Amino acid sequence: MRPERESRPDGDHHGGHRSPELEELLSSVARGDRTAFERVYALVAARVYGLVLRVVRDRAHSEEVTQEVLVEVWRSAARYDPERGSALAWVMTIAHRRAIDRVRSAQASTDRENRAARLDVRRPFDEVAESVQGRLESERLRRCLEGLTSLQRESVTFAYYGGYSYREVAELLTVPLPTVKTRMRDGLIRLRDCLGVER
Amino acid sequence: MNATTGGHDPHTLAGAYALDAIDDELERRRFEEHLDRCAECAQEIRGLTETAARMGQAAAVEPPAWLKDRVMAEIGQVRQLPPALTRTSASRRGRTGRSRWWPRVTAVVAAVATAAAVTVGVLAIQARDQLEQVRQVNRDLTAVIAAPDARTITAPAAQGGAGTGTVIVSRSQDRLVFLAAGLAPLPQNQTYQLWQIAPGQIRSAGLLRPDTGGHTAPVVTAPDPGATQMGLTVEPAGGSTRPSTQPLLLLNMPAT
Structure with a gap:
């Protein structure tokens, strides 16, 4: 019964990850529908802004980047x-x-200031856990992140939330490049399986 | 083991790719080419990208309410892209071929365009090889000013503001020069930003930092097609994607 591309039954009742609504809205937006775009904005703006803010860290810059993304x-x-x-x-x-x-x-x-601010991201995982407390979705992510080895977790979160390249992550964690590449991949795979992400 | 990839199995880059952690453009392009040939890898990337996106959603924070007004105002001025070319959709249907990996291309093109626009004005001060930059700007400047068709317009700041702006345009050189003098110093959290204004389109032409005498370094850039005016506004540090204040200076571009 379920459309082919619908979310898994154990999945997304609270997060709307596979949101058919958003997909339909996007096709209206593609035809220049501003009302549809306002609904898209309502659905994604907080997620976009939150992610950008986490990576960029400066509020004014994050607002600009968020604007660019939505445009x-x-x-x-x-x-x-x-x-x-x-x-x-x-x-x-x-x-x-x-x-x-x-x-x-x-x-x-x-x-340099910005660079220094980024290097302050010593514990991106803890920060995430802290700022997203109380949300079901985040709880699940937190639990799943805890299931990774510390090297996997640090590789993945430094790259994603810290905005570091894998070379920089290798330098920060003082591990060889191939190791970091591998940990990023198997860390994400483990996370994917734990979150029940549709493949 | 594998000579063409420098001994590394390209598959191991899948995680770094999904996390946008490959900062070497060439390396990323090679990986994308590999994805085009490897359906299994593309499938894996899809799952990993989806996973990374979940990490992103967990960080949600409400943006300030005014942001929506800005976005809605800006989209009124932005031309939408048509759907991807038929060639791409055909190859997509076949699950093979050389379709580019979404949305890297458009994002990068737009980002480069924005960065280029913002960078032009600050290059002279910030570039690593300052002297060479200054020389280049001087060469460009001379070429514009000495062009037989160079036209100059000067105008004072709007009421209540301080400063004078000058724009010199040479259509034969396809260049314009902008200079300002007598600008008031700004606090750390603000910057001057220059704009090229065409009907229905406003584009940043860079951030300007006047010296203690209120002079700006000359901005040399290509006139936007259809641009009729240049404006200078005060924006939050780092600049804006659209002017957020009334222009301090507004200059009509000299007609050809």
């Missing part, structure tokens, strides 16, 4: 392809990449 969603809605993944993952991927671009360009312009 990009409007601009390229027609390019969203459901076969490639959920609509929300598409939006979050744009958000993460924009946030990373911002962090890396700040780095390139030798913005």
